[in-house]
Amino acid sequence: MKNNGGDVSTNRKKACPFNVFNKYGMENKKTYTLTDLLEDEDFIAFANRPEPEGEAKWRQLIGAGKMSEKDFRLAMFCVSKFGNAPRNPTDDELSGMWAGVQKKIRMSRAARWRSIFVATSVAAACVAVAAGLVFIRLQPSDSDREAMLMPPKITEVPLPPTASEDIRIVFADNNCIALKEKTARILYNDQGVAEINSQTIVPAGEQSESSKETGYNQVIVPAGRHSFLELSDGTRIWLNASSRLVYPPVFKTSAREVYLEGEAYVEVNSDKNRPFVVKTGMMEVTATGTTFNVAAYTDEEVQWVVLVAGAVSVQTGSTATLLSPSQMLSLSGGAASLNTVNVEKYISWRDGIYIYSNEKLARILNRLSHYYGIAVSCEPKAGELLFTGKLDMKNDPERVLNGFSKTAPVKCKQENGAYIIYYINP
């Protein structure tokens, strides 16, 4: 099959031996017949899309006695005779055909899977799974077309509609598992099957081969909890409180991509051919095999990445920054800054220790409220105070909050289940 090169319009000019109007805009012949018009591509374009301006141009030839009205009308007729009767499919037919395209794509995927399985003599049961594909939506509306080929982009996977105080794991088929435990340990094997707190989870709905490839799972960690995940590629992720991670049960062969809201400590399992990308609202952190910490809370205006070991590239808008170990890239209001930091301070949360230095109280409290799942607020004047220190968050929140009043002119009160920090004039 030939891939036609070049811009269409230049092709046309080159290809067409006739042009009633030559490049100087002048007529290059004395008279024009029906044949001349039908061989002229400008005329055909005009006949298909008549415009007053074009009409005037052609009629001017008639006025000058160089072309007959009859030939002009007949030429118009010849072109429109072909052009006026397209048999377009109805919108319903178009949608139906689109659903058919989806089906054929999935069938060919299933066929591919099937042949791989047969070739490698892997359990026949897998073939049954592949053959048992279910197609859910067969009548998409026009606007659904983009959405249904694959689930929404990883950055646009919706949250479950309801809030919950449990750690929740949502599967591609929208089945949801809620855990009452303080922490969750979620391990995926390389087939995309999850084991949650030592129990193998077989989702009730279909978890077909194709949905594993195209669907996303997500873990939602509420305030006061955390989770540990091992993804299908062996990458280990610690999720801090008030965080959400979206990921495919099995990564595609070409890329590894997850979406994060909140904070995560990531140990990427090395795979040079498949970079691991953590997407957040403001940035994309790309690594091949390394350890880093990303904080991207949606209710905080600062997002940052700290590199523990290896190398990562951080894409923000159109610029990419390469980080070396112990470097932190922080983003705030579209501005990025690169600093060398004490890494321990940023990753100690995994051990329940919160280290802070010269940090505004308001920010510290915001983190505490994520971590404990409690409501904490402070007077603006108190919020501006800077603190340096270390909090052991295994202690109960009251004790931690009261700790502030020992070193600074603040006082902690509990009102209606919320903690409020007041500024006291010293």
Next chain:
Amino acid sequence: MTKPVESQHPKLWNEFRMGSDAAFASLYSAYAGKLYDYGLHFTDDTEMVKDCVQDLFAKLYVGRKKLGEVENVKVYMLISMKNTLFNLFKKEMHHYNIDTIEPVFDTEFSAESKMIESEEILAGKKRIERMMEIITPRQREVLYYRFIEELSYEEICGMMQMNYQSVRNLLHRTIGKIRDAAANEK
């Protein structure tokens, strides 16, 4: 008088090759209707044409990583459609084991517009109309590419597997037939 939308299609094509599903959906929206209409010029079997359009898009999607750059997406799609359709014809022929003739290009003409025209022009139109019904499928096909798809001679060469001179001759002869019909005062 060029069609600005089509100039965006190479970009769309590249986005699609790089894995954009949105671009794939846009290509479908841009071409499914056109390919359906094009396919119906070869057969009246609407189900078969729909099947071909679906096959074409599914194959494009599944093999998208292997696709090359295409500067003229429209011609690429039309050629793919024609090939898909002819392959299906061949398969079906084999399946039923009957001697079917090759699909040929056919055209249904639109109804006459109700413009008030001179007797002379009306008579010319009638004669052209009658003549167009009896031209060969290849002549019909070349007029379709030229008049409707507005393809260049080179592009038509690709569509009809003919060399440049043959395409020129075919088109020239076909237009000559139209001219003769229009001039033929009975």
